Amino acid sequence: MNQTTAFDPREFRATLGTFTTGVTIITARGADRQPVGVTANSFNSVSLDPPMVLWSLAKSSRSLEAFQQSGHFAVHILAAGQEELSNRFARSGADKFSGVDVGEAAGGAPLLPHCSARLQCRTSFVYEGGDHLIFVGEVVAFDRSGLPPLVFQAGKYAVATRKVTALAPAGGLDANWSEDHLPYLLGRAYFQVYFRIREQVRADGLNDDEYFILSTLAVRDGLTQGEIEAGLSHAGCNCGFPVLAGLRQRGLLRGEDGPGDLRWFLSDEGRRRTLHLIAAAKDIESSVLDVLGEWDAVALKNLLKQLVLSTDPGLPDLWNPSSPRSATAGA
Numbered sequence: 173m174n175q176t177t178a179f180d181p182r183e184f185r186a187t188l189g190t191f192t193t194g195v196t197i198i199t200a201r202g203a204d205r206q207p208v209g210v211t212a213n214s215f216n217s218v219s220l221d222p223p224m225v226l227w228s229l230a231k232s233s234r235s236l237e238a239f240q241q242s243g244h245f246a247v248h249i250l251a252a253g254q255e256e257l258s259n260r261f262a263r264s265g266a267d268k269f270s271g272v273d274v275g276e277a278a279g280g281a282p283l284l285p286h287c288s289a290r291l292q293c294r295t296s297f298v299y300e301g302g303d304h305l306i307f308v309g310e311v312v313a314f315d316r317s318g319l320p321p322l323v324f325q326a327g328k329y330a331v332a333t334r335k336v337t338a339l340a341p342a343g344g345l346d347a348n349w350s351e352d353h354l355p356y357l358l359g360r361a362y363f364q365v366y367f368r369i370r371e372q373v374r375a376d377g378l379n380d381d382e383y384f385i386l387s388t389l390a391v392r393d394g395l396t397q398g399e400i401e402a403g404l405s406h407a408g409c410n411c412g413f414p415v416l417a418g419l420r421q422r423g424l425l426r427g428e429d430g431p432g433d434l435r436w437f438l439s440d441e442g443r444r445r446t447l448h449l450i451a452a453a454k455d456i457e458s459s460v461l462d463v464l465g466e467w468d469a470v471a472l473k474n475l476l477k478q479l480v481l482s483t484d485p486g487l488p489d490l491w492n493p494s495s496p497r498s499a500t501a502g503a
């Protein structure tokens with residue numbers, strides 16, 4: 173471990189940043205009745221009996237005087253989806269409350285919605301703390317929603333996830349190679365989640381390729397064979413003409429001459445059956461995510477999205493029609 177004796181402020185900040193915190197917005201109403209609010213991660217608990225919390229505010233903050241005058245403050249422990257609100261309240265002086273549905277906390281402090289938790293406080297003490305003031309408050313009311321919290325780590329937003337004990341090594345294979353090997357984990361997780369959806373697909377007389385084609389067209393109708401193939405290349409799907417023609421023959425698709433090529437659409441029957449399968453797939457997703465819990469569901473999706481983005485070889489983005497890549501799908 174590096175021991176730093178000379179005081180480099182950037183190093184000091186970075187060192188403090190290794191302490192992972194939640195993110196709060198602290199609000200109050202000044203003597204002029206104007207609302208103030210700042211994003212703060214210096215929040216911490218102090219005492220259970222009496223219930224007390226603290227946070228510190230830079231003396232350079234424009235809201236300093238209002239917090240000193242107010243006598244009350246409200247702490248909002250932000251939820252994972254409130255990153256934008258956090259950024260808004262981290263901008264000095266801006267009109268931070270416009271468009272926000274604000275309630276009223278003790279002492280008139282603005283109360284923000286959709287947080288993980290909120291604490292309404294009466295200011296008990298204000299201490300000098302170098303270039304900050306430390307506000308200690310007695311909690312007079314609190315509530316929590318169960319929403320997963322936003323996390324701040326090393327200067328970046330993050331999400332919280334629980335640690336799990338490792339999977340048992342798969343029989344016969346070298347444990348280091350198998351249980352901790354990313355493609356193995358991804359493949360096994362996919363298989364274990366998808367096989368339940370596959371049962372529904374089979375019960376509807378379809379195979380995986382047909383289901384992938386139908387659900388792709390449910391997102392975006394009127395694609396050419398080339399666009400469908402490009403959009404489903406990651407799934408190793410056979411979307412050749414015989415498969416499309418087979419679906420047409422069974423009344424699930426129709427083909428229309430379009431610019432450059434035949435374009436494929438879901439028939440009414442095809443749409444009805446596909447939406448039914450997608451609803452079943454969503455139910456299965458919900459039951460899997462229920463077992464994980466909301467915090468880990470947010471964390472898992474966040475990590476998978478990061479992995480998808482960081483390894484993307486340039487696949488067409490059929491899900492997002494405004495993406496420039498979707499327009500060239502199959503080209």
Ligand SMILES: Cc1cc2nc3c(=O)[nH]c(=O)nc-3n(C[C@H](O)[C@H](O)[C@H](O)COP(=O)(O)O)c2cc1C
Binds near residue numbers: 229233261
């Ligand atoms: C994640 C995060 C945590 C922050 N924590 C604090 C804090 O604990 N105390 C503080 O004074 N400023 C903190 N800030 C900076 C303030 O939110 C920022 O200076 C704010 O714009 C001050 O607003 P004002 O000048 O309008 O009062 C933090 C910013 C971010 C993004």
